[in-house]
Amino acid sequence: MAASLYQTVIDSIVARIAAGDLLPGGMLPSETQLAQDSGVSQGTARKALMMLEQHGIVRREQGRGTFVTARTPESSLFNFFRLRPPDGHVVQPEVLDERIRQRPATPEEQRTLHGAPATVIEIRRLRSLLGRPRVIETAVLPADLFAGIERRSPLPSALYVLYQQAYGLIVLHADEAITACAAQGQDAADLRVAEGTPILQVERRAQDILGRLIERRLSLYLTADMGYMVRLD
Amino acid sequence: MAASLYQTVIDSIVARIAAGDLLPGGMLPSETQLAQDSGVSQGTARKALMMLEQHGIVRREQGRGTFVTARTPESSLFNFFRLRPPDGHVVQPEVLDERIRQRPATPEEQRTLHGAPATVIEIRRLRSLLGRPRVIETAVLPADLFAGIERRSPLPSALYVLYQQAYGLIVLHADEAITACAAQGQDAADLRVAEGTPILQVERRAQDILGRLIERRLSLYLTADMGYMVRLD
Numbered sequence: 293m294a295a296s297l298y299q300t301v302i303d304s305i306v307a308r309i310a311a312g313d314l315l316p317g318g319m320l321p322s323e324t325q326l327a328q329d330s331g332v333s334q335g336t337a338r339k340a341l342m343m344l345e346q347h348g349i350v351r352r353e354q355g356r357g358t359f360v361t362a363r364t365p366e367s368s369l370f371n372f373f374r375l376r377p378p379d380g381h382v383v384q385p386e387v388l389d390e391r392i393r394q395r396p397a398t399p400e401e402q403r404t405l406h407g408a409p410a411t412v413i414e415i416r417r418l419r420s421l422l423g424r425p426r427v428i429e430t431a432v433l434p435a436d437l438f439a440g441i442e443r444r445s446p447l448p449s450a451l452y453v454l455y456q457q458a459y460g461l462i463v464l465h466a467d468e469a470i471t472a473c474a475a476q477g478q479d480a481a482d483l484r485v486a487e488g489t490p491i492l493q494v495e496r497r498a499q500d501i502l503g504r505l506i507e508r509r510l511s512l513y514l515t516a517d518m519g520y521m522v523r524l525d
Numbered sequence: 526m527a528a529s530l531y532q533t534v535i536d537s538i539v540a541r542i543a544a545g546d547l548l549p550g551g552m553l554p555s556e557t558q559l560a561q562d563s564g565v566s567q568g569t570a571r572k573a574l575m576m577l578e579q580h581g582i583v584r585r586e587q588g589r590g591t592f593v594t595a596r597t598p599e600s601s602l603f604n605f606f607r608l609r610p611p612d613g614h615v616v617q618p619e620v621l622d623e624r625i626r627q628r629p630a631t632p633e634e635q636r637t638l639h640g641a642p643a644t645v646i647e648i649r650r651l652r653s654l655l656g657r658p659r660v661i662e663t664a665v666l667p668a669d670l671f672a673g674i675e676r677r678s679p680l681p682s683a684l685y686v687l688y689q690q691a692y693g694l695i696v697l698h699a700d701e702a703i704t705a706c707a708a709q710g711q712d713a714a715d716l717r718v719a720e721g722t723p724i725l726q727v728e729r730r731a732q733d734i735l736g737r738l739i740e741r742r743l744s745l746y747l748t749a750d751m752g753y754m755v756r757l758d
Contacts, residue, residue, distance in 0.1 A: 376702075378702070380700075380702075465756070465757065466756070466757045467613075467754070467755070467756050467757075468754070468755040468756075468757065469609075469611070469613075469752030469753070469754055470703060470725065470748070470752060470753040470754075470755060471725065471748035471749075471751070471752050471753070472705040472706070472723035472724050472725040472746075472748050473705070473723055473748075474723050488721070490705040490706055490707050490723035490724070491705050491723070492703065492704065492705040492725070495752065513705075515703070515704035515705050515706075516704075518704070519702030519703055519704050519728065520702070520703040520704070521700065521701070521702055521703075522700070522701040522703060522755050522757075523698070523699070523700050523701075524698065524699040524700075524701065524755075
């Protein structure tokens with residue numbers, strides 16, 4: 293079966309979930325119905341449901357049907373802010389400053405982001421934690437996929453919830469490369485530390501359910517007495 | 526059913542895998558046989574197998590039986606060295622220096638490590654990557670669980686393979702708190718950098734299949750042109 297066919301089915305289900313048309317806990321149409329609605333074979337519909345299940349988007353219950361998995365912002369790994377005090381409890385960050393602009397993609401961005409975009413949207417946010425500026429986060433998105441996002445400013449704290457609800461894009465995987473570096477220039481000024489202060493740099497590449505790279509993000513963290521939390525399984 | 530009963534069954538299966546008595550791909554005894562061998566109910570044997578399956582240690586095939594999952598050092602997330610060049614390829618580290626000693630546990634170690642040990646084993650290793658010292662890794666283990674490990678020096682590069690093969694302890698989860706800090710004193714000297722150079726500090730707590738904290742590890746990485754790689758799902 294052609295990959296593009298079951299991707300179409302996946303896209304339409306994800307879009308319906310994102311639009312709130314299919315709610316968490318709600319039942320999906322049967323394979324047969326889904327195949328008819330989408331004009332694909334039943335095998336293709338089954339394959340789409342299997343992929344959605346593998347990614348935790350739906351849950352199939354034998355003899356009952358297929359249900360949207362209850363996914364709340366709180367249940368997603370990505371929607372937890374990962375800079376935390378030593379006891380590991382979640383602290384909500386505040387956005388101190390947000391700048392959104394369109395600009396031409398760099399060659400590296402064009403080469404790696406989905407759709408080889410000529411134009412990207414850059415979202416730079418300065419965030420504070422427990423009353424102190426601690427995070428500078430720069431997200432870069434293909435402009436085509438996120439049309440009009442600048443008009444939604446101020447954006448919610450958890451961007452991935454917005455991506456899902458407003459654009460039907462579900463981030464499911466991310467690779468990060470973490471390094472220690474020295475704060476410099478505007479970054480040091482924004483974080484209110486001396487140049488040369490050790491800070492954590494996290495380069496993230498976030499993929500959606502279809503494995504498309506839809507966001508590159510560079511985050512700078514002033515860790516000091518807090519740690520960037522990772523769980524390995 | 527008592528938690529201790531199915532833990533006993535799990536322990537005995539894990540020990541047989543670790544001892545090489547049950548090989549990857551090999552078939553386990555049936556639930557009935559396992560229950561008889563271990564003197565537990567069939568429900569307890571089933572619960573043990575379910576937990577082993579959840580953790581990826583065994584695989585159950587309907588109508589065929591239960592098989593040891595093929596786990597090689599290469600297939601485990603933990604056995605990949607995670608400091609990598611920008612292209613993400615795996616580079617093997619070399620051990621430049623290894624020191625193993627027994628010492629009294631700190632109150633924090635005694636409070637958190639499995640079995641509230643009075644004595645711990647500390648393994649400090651200086652490792653190089655691509656011809657340059659880059660990592661100082663200090664692992665702290667409950668002395669009772671790792672009897673005689675100092676006599677195995679030099680230890681293999683991947684400690685978790687040793688834990689599994691020599692002690693029947695399978696590390697399956699780890700939590701890490703990552704911070705940026707400034708290299709100081711002996712650490713700076715060992716890494717051959719000036720004091721104050723930004724380095725990555727990773728504090729790991731590793732748990733075995735039963736959720737017991739069996740290792741605390743503090744790793745210092747000179748990241749420079751390399752990144753500490755994390756995958757989020």
